[in-house]
Amino acid sequence: MYVIVVGAGKVGVNLTRELIEQEHEVTLIEQNRTRYVAVEQELEHSIQHGDASELWVLERAGIERADMVIAVTGDDEDNILICQVAKEKYGADRIIARVNNPRNRPHFDLLGIKPVVSATDLILRLLEHEVPHRNMVHLLDLEEERIEIIEVRLGEDSPVVGRTVGEIDTPDRTLLISILREGVGFVPTVNSELRAGDDVLMVLDPRQEEELKRRLGA
């Protein structure tokens, strides 16, 4: 696969290194001369100097044949523009954009730039998993594919407590895949009983989330 990575910060450089390790062909583009020179010794011909929001710089890097473009600069508007141009002008099959400021996320959505990666969101999600302040946490969201994995804490008053996995009435297109109890996770059978305080992992169609929450008493 031929991948163009834009932005030679920590994320961009490490990503490039990993992709090369996995035997992909990679070009990293960096506009800051000092940073470019610092990384060039290691990455040699895999890094180019230039502003990737200038179309000729992308063309010089071979955007026409790129299978994937990953924009991980520190500027959200640059990441949006690079991905928009890669996708709409040059027909890149896949793009990934980094969101630096979570408040800019709606702009990425509005302009159809997806998927996006936001370090802040990821950390918040981990924090939520470690120290839940609500009884439901999103662990994975594949919006395009319409699938998600959520973790639901069962309270004392949940209608499913005391019943077995086989007995509980969950909506269509939802599936209970695991129970976390006292720090240990296991894949249940139909005979496993649900207890108050359990965290259950469910895979589901996001459109069923409200109904599922209602039936689990979350």
Add this chain to the structure above:
Amino acid sequence: MFVLIVGCGRVGSMLARSMMRDGHTVSCLDQDPESHARVEVGLDGGWEELGGSFTVGAALETRALETAGIKQADAFVAATNGDNTNIVIAQIARKRYRVDTVIARILDPLRAEWYSQQGMHTICPTSVSVGMLENEIRAAASTGNGD
């Protein structure tokens, strides 16, 4: 007409003053509070006294755009010093807030050309000044100067 100008540098501030002189309601948004002084250069009174408004905030911040009046704007001008910022906010003004007239200043001719093909109303100062320079030189050449 309500005109919102984002980016109050030399271009934005000069445009803001002339639009106000034409009798329009003008609102400026700039992240640098000191730009407020620039918009008042050559005016007889304060910007707000004359009916203008000025919001300090980042162009991409939805809250700042709304405080500056993007929901009421009839015309939106993206004139920050960043081409990519202008391209992104012009699309936000158009797609999210449905502003009737949206114009983006884009210095890079290639980006300006492509986004213009996609239906964005763009002004490229680089192409405009190159065109003027070309005309001057051609005029000089045709009158025989420089032989």
